[in-house]
Amino acid sequence: RFGCWHRAFAGLLVAIHLVIAPIGLALRSAMPIGPKSLAEMIQVQLPEDAAIEGQSLVVVTAPMPILASYLPERRALAGLSVPAHMRVLAPSQPGGVTVSRADDRTLVIRPAQGFMRLVADRLARNLNHPMSAGQRVEVTGMTVEVLELTSDGRPAAAAFMFDVSLEDASLRWLCWRYPGFAPFVPPPVGTTVILTSEAAIVQAGTNVAAP
Numbered sequence: 144r145f146g147c148w149h150r151a152f153a154g155l156l157v158a159i160h161l162v163i164a165p166i167g168l169a170l171r172s173a174m175p176i177g178p179k180s181l182a183e184m185i186q187v188q189l190p191e192d193a194a195i196e197g198q199s200l201v202v203v204t205a206p207m208p209i210l211a212s213y214l215p216e217r218r219a220l221a222g223l224s225v226p227a228h229m230r231v232l233a234p235s236q237p238g239g240v241t242v243s244r245a246d247d248r249t250l251v252i253r254p255a256q257g258f259m260r261l262v263a264d265r266l267a268r269n270l271n272h273p274m275s276a277g278q279r280v281e282v283t284g285m286t287v288e289v290l291e292l293t294s295d296g297r298p299a300a301a302a303f304m305f306d307v308s309l310e311d312a313s314l315r316w317l318c319w320r321y322p323g324f325a326p327f328v329p330p331p332v333g334t335t336v337i338l339t340s341e342a343a344i345v346q347a348g349t350n351v352a353a354p
Contacts, residue, residue, distance in 0.1 A: 187214040187317065187324055193224050195315060199284055200226040203242060203252070203318040203327050204235040204338050209263050226315070228283055232303055234264055235319040235340055243335040247308050250329065253300040257293040274298055284313075 187202060189195060205211035208231040215225045233240050238255025245251050259265050268274075273296045280287045284306045291299040307313060309329040318327040321340045330336045 187211045189214070189218070191223055195226050196224045197227055198313055198315045199228040199230060201314055201316050201327075202229070202231045202324070203250075203316065204233050204240050205231050205319050205324075206235045206340070207261075207263055208234055209266055227313075230282070230285060230303075233258065234260065235338070236260065239337045239339045241335060241337050242330065244309070244330045244332050245302065246332055248305045250303045250309070251290065251300060252303060253291075258298040258301065260297070270296070 187200075187205070189200070200214070202208075202211050211231050212229060215229055218225050232250070233252045233254050236254055236256050240255065241253040243251040243253075254260070259268070259270065274289050274292075276289055276292055278289045286304045288302045288304065289298045289300075290302055293299045305311075305314070316327040316329065317324045318338055319325075319340060320338075327338075
């Protein structure tokens with residue numbers, strides 16, 4: 144039996160697929176050449192580079208992380224080189240994302256509005272299964288530790304601990320800067336940058352404790 148939330152979500156899907164999508168298709172068909180659509184802009188783009196096959200692509204911020212994670216599949220279908228691994232760390236959002244360098248291998252990331260704020264960010268983990276402070280998740284080449292929670296139980300800050308130095312050649316870094324993705328350089332140990340959609344604001348000399 145569907146509750147109110149389920150009925151609303153089902154109605155949204157119907158509206159998207161039966162109303163919005165056909166209109167969008169007609170508009171795109173009428174204008175095949177022109178500025179990039181929002182969907183095209185927020186998908187990660189990489190130049191053709193065979194070196195990426197031996198690297199892990201680390202996307203520090205993305206406006207829609209779930210969409211950014213489709214990069215390997217899109218490149219494979221296009222016959223392009225594919226990263227060995229891909230990690231999307233945090234959502235880009237109003238208020239910026241604070242990125243602090245705790246040590247040679249660790250970034251501490253704090254989005255202004257916390258992680259998992261949007262419904263799309265929760266597709267991989269439902270809020271009915273909340274994370275806890277101190278909880279760790281291990282993936283190839285990286286361990287993530289939840290450091291703090293928001294008032295509604297979402298991760299507020301997390302430490303991303305890599306197996307190698309952040310400057311290691313096996314890592315390639317990007318972040319979101321409107322109207323697309325740009326190279327990212329990890330800040331020096333003990334310092335912080337605040338990533339907005341337009342720029343990176345450097346805060347030098349900030350003390351950052353390793354988790």
